[in-house]
Amino acid sequence: MNSTRPLSFSSTYGWTQLSPREMYETMEKSCRKIGKLHKELKFDAIAFTGSSGAALAFVAGITHRIPVIYVRKEGEKAHGRPVECNTTAPIHTYLIVDDFIASGNTLRSIRNAINIQATKNTEARPKCVGIFLYDSQATRSFAFDKRTRTKVYTP
Numbered sequence: 781m782n783s784t785r786p787l788s789f790s791s792t793y794g795w796t797q798l799s800p801r802e803m804y805e806t807m808e809k810s811c812r813k814i815g816k817l818h819k820e821l822k823f824d825a826i827a828f829t830g831s832s833g834a835a836l837a838f839v840a841g842i843t844h845r846i847p848v849i850y851v852r853k854e855g856e857k858a859h860g861r862p863v864e865c866n867t868t869a870p871i872h873t874y875l876i877v878d879d880f881i882a883s884g885n886t887l888r889s890i891r892n893a894i895n896i897q898a899t900k901n902t903e904a905r906p907k908c909v910g911i912f913l914y915d916s917q918a919t920r921s922f923a924f925d926k927r928t929r930t931k932v933y934t935p
Contacts (some may be wrong), residue, residue: 824873
């Protein structure tokens with residue numbers, strides 16, 4: 781007789797720490813706030829990388845009909861390109877979404893990848909108009925570099 785245990789997962793990081801009910805409530809609240817920010821900031825797209833960003837970016841993009849910019853992590857093996865977007869319309873401004881800021885490396889990599897893609901396409905670099913974090917560990921603003929302070933929004 782073959783005795784097996786059921787498969788189980790656990791995590792305390794990002795969206796995986798949320799129960800399905802908590803995930804629903806977090807995404808619903810975050811989507812409402814992103815809808816308000818979209819009207820206020822008038823951004824053209826939502827940018828993200830990784831599963832933490834994807835958890836909110838696709839939901840908000842679909843809910844508010846906002847294109848999403850997917851930035852693959854460096855070294856990620858995939859069939860797509862390093863930066864992909866589901867629109868051919870020009871992107872002048874974007875909002876980054878993620879769960880929280882630790883070191884800021886993820887945010888910088890998103891911005892840098894988008895800037896590199898714009899340069900390759902001989903287009904103007906779009907501007908990041910803000911960062912939306914759906915975890916409560918957010919700060920008021922974030923410096924991409926010494927010159928640029930970008931406002932951080934939370935639900």
